[in-house]
Structures are given as C-alpha cells and as structure tokens.
Amino acid sequence: xxxxxxxxxxxxxxxxxxxxxxxxxxxxxxxxxxxxxxxxxxxxxxxxxxxxxxxxxxxxxxxxxxxxxxxxxxxxxxxxxxxxxxxxxxxxxxxxxxxxxxxxxxxxxxxxxxxxxxx
Amino acid sequence: xxxxxxxxxxxxxxxxxxxxxxxxxxxxxxxxxxxxxxxxxxxxxxxxxxxxxxxxxxxxxxxxxxxxxxxxxxxxxxxxxxxxxxxxxxxxxxxxxxxxxxxxxxxxxx
Numbered sequence: 608x609x610x611x612x613x614x615x616x617x618x619x620x621x622x623x624x625x626x627x628x629x630x631x632x633x634x635x636x637x638x639x640x641x642x643x644x645x646x647x648x649x650x651x652x653x654x655x656x657x658x659x660x661x662x663x664x665x666x667x668x669x670x671x672x673x674x675x676x677x678x679x680x681x682x683x684x685x686x687x688x689x690x691x692x693x694x695x696x697x698x699x700x701x702x703x704x705x706x707x708x709x710x711x712x713x714x715x716x717x718x719x720x721x722x723x724x725x726x
Numbered sequence: 727x728x729x730x731x732x733x734x735x736x737x738x739x740x741x742x743x744x745x746x747x748x749x750x751x752x753x754x755x756x757x758x759x760x761x762x763x764x765x766x767x768x769x770x771x772x773x774x775x776x777x778x779x780x781x782x783x784x785x786x787x788x789x790x791x792x793x794x795x796x797x798x799x800x801x802x803x804x805x806x807x808x809x810x811x812x813x814x815x816x817x818x819x820x821x822x823x824x825x826x827x828x829x830x831x832x833x834x835x836x
Contacts, residue, residue, distance in 0.1 A: 611769070613769065616767075641824075648831075649829070650816060650826045650828045650829050651770075651826050653824070698767070700769050702769075702770070714772050714775050715760075715770075715772075716772075717762075717769035717771070718769045719768050720767065720768060720769050722767060
C-alpha cells in the first residue's frame with residue numbers, strides 16, 4: 608500500500624518551454640504533498656508544501672512564479688516548471704502523507720522522481 | 727531548532743559483513759525518526775521508523791536501528807551486507823518539520 612506515482616520519470620525540454628510533473632497517490636488520499644529538488648550527490652531540498660484545495664507554501668528562496676504547484680484533488684499534485692532554463696535541470700521528487708495534514712508519526716511516501724534536463 | 731547529522735558521507739563494506747550508518751540529531755522536542763534508502767534515479771523508500779515506542783526498531787531487508795535518547799543517536803545497522811544494499815541512505819527527523827540528513831553512500835564489495 609501507500610504508493611506514490613510520479614510522471615514522467617525523465618524529460619528533456621528546450622530552454623524557455625514549460626514542463627509539468629505529476630504526482631499521484633494511488634491507494635490513499637494525500638491531503639499534503641511535498642516537492643523536493645535533489646542535486647547530484649546531495650540530500651533533498653524541500654521546495655514547497657501543497658495542501659489539497661489551497662495555495663502551496665514555498666520555502667525561502669524558491670520562486671513561486673517559476674515553480675507552479677497545483678493540488679486540485681486528494682490524489683494529484685502537479686509541479687510546473689515555467690520558462691525552464693538549463694539551471695533548472697535537476698532531479699525532482701514528490702512525496703505524500705496520508706491522513707489529515709502532516710502528523711508527527713506519519714512517514715512520507717515518495718515518488719520515483721523526475722529527471723529534468725533543459726537544453 | 728532541529729538538525730540531522732549523518733556522520734559518514736561514504737561507507738564501504740564487503741559483502742556478508744556488518745553495516746553501520748551513523749545518525750545524530752538535535753531537536754527541541756522528542757521527534758520521530760526515519761531511515762530511507764534511495765537507489766540511483768529512484769525515489770526514497772522507507773526502511774524503518776521510530777515513533778516513541780520500542781527503542782530498537784526493525785525494518786525491511788534485515789535493517790534495524792536503535793534510538794538512544796541520551797546520545798541523541800539513531801544509528802542504522804545490518805548484520806550482513808548484500809550487494810543490493812548499495813545505495814544512498816538518509817536519516818530523517820520529524821518534529822512537525824522534516825529535516826533530512828546529507829546522506830550516506832553505501833558501496834558493497836564482492
């Protein structure tokens with residue numbers, strides 16, 4: 608149980624275009640989803656927290672107009688990288704938690720990540 | 727304030743020998759603690775979690791971890807490493823805000 612599906616697993620796009628990444632909870636309702644960025648050989652950097660039906664909360668230094676997050680349903684959150692540039696190339700990972708909000712004991716369930724390359 | 731320190735950035739072991747990955751944390755509260763494993767170009771998979779019950783926690787694939795409050799540690803161990811254990815391991819602390827350790831790369835020699 609508790610499967611998170613992330614799509615696509617990899618994408619190559621041209622500079623200036625936009626890319627949408629989907630994160631779906633397949634067998635549970637995810638009130639809260641998280642988006643991370645991971646640079647090579649580094650840990651995960653939290654970009655934003657999205658709650659179903661409300662605006663995402665972005666971490667300091669993350670451009671909300673560049674990284675658009677939509678959490679329109681309890682099973683789907685999307686991250687759109689707008690006007691992508693080569694420096695946006697990275698590994699993006701989503702995670703989700705079941706239950707009401709993010710609680711003390713609940714582990715996160717992670718998607719398999721999306722490798723974005725901007726040329 | 728909270729922080730997570732994984733004391734080893736890289737651990738190399740021979741197949742069949744024990745593995746020890748060290749994690750220390752600091753927190754203003756009594757947090758819950760997790761270990762996750764990440765294989766190349768994959769997301770993170772939960773190995774085990776500590777949530778204020780038994781201090782010795784058993785996880786998947788033969789891993790276990792011991793929570794020591796006096797030492798603020800949550801070290802991960804496995805008695806006998808397998809080639810498939812080669813991956814990146816993250817210690818994560820949750821006291822209503824998540825903190826990830828920097829990760830430990832495990833290589834397993836045949």
